[in-house]
Amino acid sequence: MPAHTLAVEAAVHRLLDGADDTDSARLWRAVVLSGLAQLAAGRMAPGRSATGTAAWRLLPDPGAVDWLHRCAAAMPVQAYAATTTDTGRLLLHAPGSLITACWDALADALTRTSPGGPPEAASTAAADPGAVAGYARDEPLPAEPYRRLLAAIDTELAGSVRLVLRLCLPTAVPPGDGAGPDDAAEAAGGFSVALAMRSAGDPSLVVELAQLWSAPTEVLDRFGADAETDVLLALRRAARTWPPLSAALAEHAPSVLPLADEEVDGLFEAAEALGAAGADVLWPAELTDHSPRLAATTKRPAATGPAAFGLDELLDFQWQATLDGTALTQQELTALAEAKRPLVRLRGRWVRVDRSLVARLRRRRSRLDGAQALAAALTGTLSTADGDVPFTPDRPLAELVDRLAGAASEVPPPDGLDATLRPYQRRGLGWLAAMTGAGLGGCLADDMGLGKTVQIIALHLHRRTLHRGPTLVCCPASLLGNWEREVHRFAPGVPVRRFHGASRDLGALAGDEIVLASYGVLRADTATLAGVRWGLVVADEAQAAKNPLSRTAKALRAVPAAARIALTGTPVENRLTDLWSIVDWTTPGLLGPLADFRRRIAIPVERYADADATRRLAALTRPFLLRRRKIDPGIAPELPPKTETDELVPLTAEQTTLYEAVVRDTMAEIEAAEGVARRGLVLKLLTALKQICNHPAQYLGEPGPLAGRSGKLAALDELLDVILAEGDSVLVFSQYVQMCRLLERHLADRGVDTLLVHGGVGVRQREERVRRFDEGAAPVFLLSLKAAGTGLNLTRASHVIHVDRWWNPAVEDQATDRAYRIGQDRPVQVHRLVTEHTVEDRVAKLIADKRALADAVVGTGETWLTELSDDELADLVALA
Structure with a gap:
């Protein structure tokens, strides 16, 4: 199967733009997104590549490691980066190693900067193994000068266990013995952290360090002989991130660390950094599940009469603290705000005193405009500089949201609607x-x-x-x-x-x-x-x-x-x-x-x-x-399969000038002619006016420029923009091959793929172009009216555009039926471009008025127009 070899940066861009939607691309897109998220969190370290050069590597957290295993197990065969040896033997790499290699490649490629340092940077690094200049240059440098640094990093990162810090709460004071109202009391005793370790290979295996010191043989049998050394190294690393742990390092057998109140706050703040350093913080369940949360609600002054809501009004809003979804009382808020310790008892459970939450509760009420309040009510959250908070609207706003969410009531057809x-x-x-x-x-x-x-x-x-x-x-x-x-x-x-x-x-x-x-x-x-x-x-x-x-x-x-x-x-x-x-x-x-x-x-x-x-x-x-679509079930079952619309377009100034000049000059000739000569001049006039209405370039026989000179061309561009944006295909008819060629060139300049069939196209070529259209090779099929009027089945198109009018409805209908015929399973939209206030506009009205008698009235094409009197003809072609 085909494969692509790309540089890391190019691969990232290609995967993230979503253009490829294969099973392989979807998997590697997920791998890249996971890797980028971890790099954004700073999870990387210096290392060495397989070729011995200095290279960055990604350090996945435990969750990412678990995700890697699940992703590797589900890797489709197309995603395996199989290679061959010199002898042609196929090498199939382990999926987990492929994902790790991808992450490491991301870390190395995206962490480096362009080479800009002095040439002696490498020698400086060699003289000082602690320097990492080689990890900031684009060109690969040997990792040998950094061997002591890398050895120290490997020692720190290759441990068999992770440190676990479990927060222990004080003993609660029985209700009625505390100082606060409604069970919002202080607690007896102090806070502490129990130290434990977790197996890197089996995260579900956790033991307290007290057990390690009391029964080392039993514990080491389960964790490995190096577990004791590894957990002490992990404790040392964690102490660099959170200094209170340094006290535990001074103990012979550290197991429990007493905490001052301010150190509990520090533990909350340092938890994420500790996790990155290899130490997991475990919180009591009641803290994770039952912490006060910030919410907001609107509140307006009492008013007489029915309440209403307007986008232009300003609404007061106030912060609330909720516990288990219920707003705290004023007494509870006071106890929370006046607490001297980081955790207090509320409603029979421990809750953390979030100082930033308390500070926001103390702020004066702010104001929202109506649009902000409506957006918050629709989503249920209020966006603030500090993130999203739950939002509860007041009654008028809540009623408006309910009305918007429900079905609108039907309105009786208004008086005057015909x-x-x-x-x-x-x-x-x-x-x-x-x-x-x-x-x-x-x-x-x-x-x-x-x-x-x-x-x-x-x-x-x-x-x-x-x-x-x-x-x-x-x-x-x-x-x-x-x-x-x-x-x-x-x-x-x-x-x-x-x-x-x-x-x-x-x-x-x-x-x-x-x-x-x-x-x-x-x-x-x-x-x-x-x-x-x-x-x-x-x-x-x-x-x-x-x-x-x-x-x-x-x-x-x-x-x-x-x-x-x-x-x-x-x-x-x-x-x-x-x-x-x-x-x-x-x-x-x-x-x-x-x-x-x-x-x-x-x-x-x-x-x-x-x-x-x-x-x-x-x-x-x-x-x-x-938004309703024609293909939506039940939208318009009574709509006819074919909907026809006359699109009225104006003449440009250039078209107007040409039109008036041709009418003036040719009418003088017609008034002086008789019989066959007169009929020929009438047809010549009508042809010239239709060509001017199409485009001055067609009438003048010049190649261009095309843009900005024709109202029809502008209207066609607008129609095609909508049709192509919806993913539909369209047939574009003109009775003039020259106009089809002008449109072909104009659309090519706009980047629109087209196919063209006219009378000069042979049968085989025409069949080939029809086949290509049916296969989706181009969304626009340009067709001369007579040449494409028979022998074509083009049901891929759901739109038909007549650029100019063949004033015999039967001829137009026959062309339209190339798309509107047996096998068409979508409604067909027919658009006829008509320049207003011109001969096209007036003849279109005549045809519409006499549609039922079309065969009798205009069955011979345009020749019926040649029988009009001079006055009738002048009225017909005059520009209003």
């Missing part, structure tokens, strides 16, 4: 109404084609009955016409205006009006839009603001609104910061500052698949994100 909402759309309207009614925002992330626009229009009508104010819709310029048309279609009584063009203004703005603005205008005229107090602001294709530092994102944040809704089919395109940008706009502050979000959630989830961070993110975002 549409029948499907069941999932009614549920979506209920969710939108509940979120905005609570003063919160949300992200509607339904799949393309599930009707996000009509749900927003219905929401506006619902809010109109409540007099919530005007709605601002920000979207790409290519969608302005589509939004205007949809509002007129589904809410004919609602005033709508485009805030676009040089003469744009917001004068006489009605309270129930919908205003449409492109993201470009939003950036250019932020101050004007920010001067209105909007009842609702909607960001369509909200991924346009996924970069929180972009001008678009900053402009959106500057526009005030009572509620904000983001619409996108891809809330996370590349990174979790995309989601942060959207959610922080809809519900400011919910996910915290961006830097904290990256540190606490994005990096742990994206790099390490951290389960806790993933759960926290889900708890925070689930109530504010509604």
